[in-house]
Amino acid sequence: MAKEVKITKLDHFGRGIYFDDNKINFVFNALPAEHVIVENIKENSKYNESKVKKYVITSPKRVEPFCPYYGICGGCHLQHMTYEDTLDFKKQKVAEIFQKFNLPNSNIEIIANPNVYNYRNKIEIKVREKKVGFYELNSHKIVEINECKVAKSPLNELILSISKLGLNNADITLRTNLNDEILIWIKTKEDIIVTRESFDKNSKIASIILNDKLIFGEKHLIFNFDKYLFKCSYDAFFQINFDVCLKIYEYLKSQVKENDIVADLYCGVGFLGILASDKAEKTYGIEIVDNAISDAITNSKINKIDNMYFMLGDVAQSFQKIKEQISFLIVDPPRKGLDKETIDTIIQNKIPKIFYMSCDPITLARDLAILKNYYEIKEVKIFDMFSWTYHVETICILEFKGNI
Numbered sequence: 001m002a003k004e005v006k007i008t009k010l011d012h013f014g015r016g017i018y019f020d021d022n023k024i025n026f027v028f029n030a031l032p033a034e035h036v037i038v039e040n041i042k043e044n045s046k047y048n049e050s051k052v053k054k055y056v057i058t059s060p061k062r063v064e065p066f067c068p069y070y071g072i073c074g075g076c077h078l079q080h081m082t083y084e085d086t087l088d089f090k091k092q093k094v095a096e097i098f099q100k101f102n103l104p105n106s107n108i109e110i111i112a113n114p115n116v117y118n119y120r121n122k123i124e125i126k127v128r129e130k131k132v133g134f135y136e137l138n139s140h141k142i143v144e145i146n147e148c149k150v151a152k153s154p155l156n157e158l159i160l161s162i163s164k165l166g167l168n169n170a171d172i173t174l175r176t177n178l179n180d181e182i183l184i185w186i187k188t189k190e191d192i193i194v195t196r197e198s199f200d201k202n203s204k205i206a207s208i209i210l211n212d213k214l215i216f217g218e219k220h221l222i223f224n225f226d227k228y229l230f231k232c233s234y235d236a237f238f239q240i241n242f243d244v245c246l247k248i249y250e251y252l253k254s255q256v257k258e259n260d261i262v263a264d265l266y267c268g269v270g271f272l273g274i275l276a277s278d279k280a281e282k283t284y285g286i287e288i289v290d291n292a293i294s295d296a297i298t299n300s301k302i303n304k305i306d307n308m309y310f311m312l313g314d315v316a317q318s319f320q321k322i323k324e325q326i327s328f329l330i331v332d333p334p335r336k337g338l339d340k341e342t343i344d345t346i347i348q349n350k351i352p353k354i355f356y357m358s359c360d361p362i363t364l365a366r367d368l369a370i371l372k373n374y375y376e377i378k379e380v381k382i383f384d385m386f387s388w389t390y391h392v393e394t395i396c397i398l399e400f401k402g403n404i
Contacts, residue, residue, distance in 0.1 A: 002039045002053050007032050012093045014077040014390045025050055028137065029071055029080050031059040042138075049138075061085055066117075067149040074137035076150065076388040083116055083387070090382055090392045094361050098380075101365040103372065110382040114243045119387060120151045121177065121223075122240045125162055127170040127188075132163045150388060154180045154203065161199040167192060173234070175221055178242060181206040183221040185234045209234045220295065225249075230269055231298045233291040237268045244385045248357070248395065249275050251381065252330075255355055255397060256280055260328040263351075265315045265342070270296030272330050272357070274305055280328065283308040286318045316341035329354045337363030347374050354398040359385075361394055368396065375400055 007016035007030045016030030018038075025048045030036050035057035038050040065071065065079035078086045091110045098105035113119060126135060131142040147156040154176045162172055170188035181204045186194060188211070196216045199205055207217035223230045223238060226249065232238045239245045252275055256262065260280040264273030267285035269292050277283040277300075285308060287293045293312045300308045311318045316339050329351045331338065337360065338346075346354070354375065358364035368377060375398040385393040 002037050004035060004037050004056055007034045007036065010089060012097070012390065014081075014089065020048075023047060027052060028077075031062055031080065033057075034059050034062070069134075069143055069145055072136055073134045073143040073145070074139070075134050075148070077390045078388050083112075086388065087112060087384060090384065090390075093390070094380070094382055094392060094394055097361045097365050098368075101369040103365055103368055104377055105380075108380045108382065111244070111247055111384065113241065113384040113387045114247075116387045117149060118152050118156075119243060120148070120155075120240050121242060122173065122175045122238075123148055123151045123155055125159065125172040125174065127162070127167045127172065130168055132159065152176050152180075154182055157200060157203055158182065158184070161203070165192065165194065165198060175232075175234075175238075177221055177223045179224065180204050181221060183207040183209075183217075183234055185209045187211055207234065225271075228274060229299070229302050230271060230274075231295045231302065232269050233295050236289065236292040236295055238271070239385070241385045244383050244393070245271075248383055248393075251395065252276060252355060253279060255353070256328055261324050261326050262328045262330065263319065263322060263326045264330040264332075265319060266331065266333050267296055267310070268292050268332075270299045270308070270310070272332060272355075273308060274299055274303060276328070276330060277305050277308045281307065282324070284322055284326075285310045286315050287312065288314055315339075316345070319345050325349070326351050327353065330357070331355070332357040333363075335360040335363060338367045343367065343370055346371070350374075350400055350402075352400050354396075356396045356398060358394050358396075359391065361392055364394055364396070368398075371398060 005018040007018055009017050009032050011017055016027040018025050027038055027050045030052055036052045037054040039053050040048050040050050042049040062080055063082055070079045087110050091108055095105040095108055126142055128142045131144050133143045133145040136143050155174045170186055173185040175183040183206055194210055194215055196205055208215040220231050220233045223232055256276045256279045258279055262276045262280040262283040264285045267273045267287045270285050273283045273285040285296055293310055296310050377396055378399050379397040381395050383393045
């Protein structure tokens, strides 16, 4: 049944909140102080999810979304807000999470994205029953699209080519670098023929991989970043926002000292560790993914880095094998954060300084709540890697208290 309600605040996913019969209700695309007529789309014993049927009183802060698919496509969550308000939302979100874990939250700084449109160098296209696009919000239904306003232009130019491949069901990853070269990775169970000629001849196709088979070019893409080059295999991780990455690099460089012995945990293709090695005396990189560590080794050679050493294996176990005293630790773990064994090793070794980078503020705060007994949280910076979404990239600088 539809009813009129008043939105009181936003949750950490950017949804409006109202309370009804002591039950919390979440409403997508609603702002504080707005009066909206809503209809429940999902009911739970503890909460409901609702959608707006009509806006009765709108917030003066509401803006018109720049993407025609906004509100249907599940990719972006905050386009009904100004960019400045999205930054305020993210800062408040991290502050509230830190407060919940009894962490200092008064000096959190947020670093804006210099380019909030067409910033993503990677998108994942879904093909379901010949429909090409992204998933709808909270659904596996497809929103058919012609372009993505936050994806780089070379990726958008390929969307029409994908619709002409004749696929019924597939997952397609598209990546591009600063030279506009494109890697295409198609995952499907269908028996299809794909060639370079299947795509727009004007696109700078560098690689085509069908499932795990190389069709054209190489099984990797070369990313040029500042003075460095990075090889990234088709299934390896690389950050999706070059401009914000540059700001993170500058921040990292300001924290590393000339005589530091650095360990880069979850190093991936070696991105952060290689950047740190430019100043450090020696750097170790640890990664469990074969292709990623292979890329990291290649990247150190490409960039003529002779003071970096790599270890393939589980971080918790491999980290303990380093015999030298680490003075600067880089951690950029997956969403689940650090495991207990790794945290114990950090504490036992009394590592002086930690550069903790996280895409999940909940697991970050959980880990910091343990580490704060031994480390002082010196700086907290949010980097707006994922503009127009509720996602945040947070970096904390920790220094060992030295009084234990």
